[in-house]
Amino acid sequence: MSDPTGLIIAVVVLAAATVFGLVRARRDGRLRSGRGDAGLRLSSGELGESLGERATLVQFSTSFCATCPGTRRLLSDVASGTPGVRHVEIDAEERLDLVRRAEVMRTPTVLVLDRGGRVVRRASGPPTRAEVVSALELATAS
Structure with a gap:
């Protein structure tokens, strides 16, 4: 028994x-506003590249992330087709300081920044094209 x-x-x-x-x-x-992101701003100095004139798509990746290459292609494609938008990829293994500051828990993590570097949306995991485009509309509205 x-x-x-x-x-x-x-x-x-x-x-x-x-x-x-x-x-x-x-x-x-899902690209959503994170409560912990209130007031979080990332500068071009922190990112190692200049911010986009209208918005910046920041992707945190690792070498062992299976979905990061697809996310990279998606974000690069959206950024190249949208005037004033940049895509910046951060190696999370090399930038632990920034990982901690942005509270990245997994890869890919995508942050959508407005032109001033303020985080307006965040996704943990690979977002869809429609969600990225919608988040960019929000980021560039101001």
Whole structure:
């Protein structure tokens, strides 16, 4: 006869893992305003490149990130097709100071900055083209 307590614990752990997976899948790659980003500004000195005249797409990547190359292509394509918008990629492994300051927890993380370097949107995970375009409209509205 098996231990009923062990079975209950296993079911609870499985249910919790399923809920976590569903929540993460729903939020993955969504460009949203982060409460912790209020007032966060990144300068061209911190990024190592100049800011875009209208907006900047900042991507934090790592060498082991499977979705970072696709995100890089998407952001580069959107930036090259949008006047005044730059795409800057940051190697998270080399820039731990900036990773901590921007509170990056995973890669890719994408920050959409307005022309002054203020973070207006953030995505953890690869965003869609429509979300990037929408976030750029918000960033360039001011």
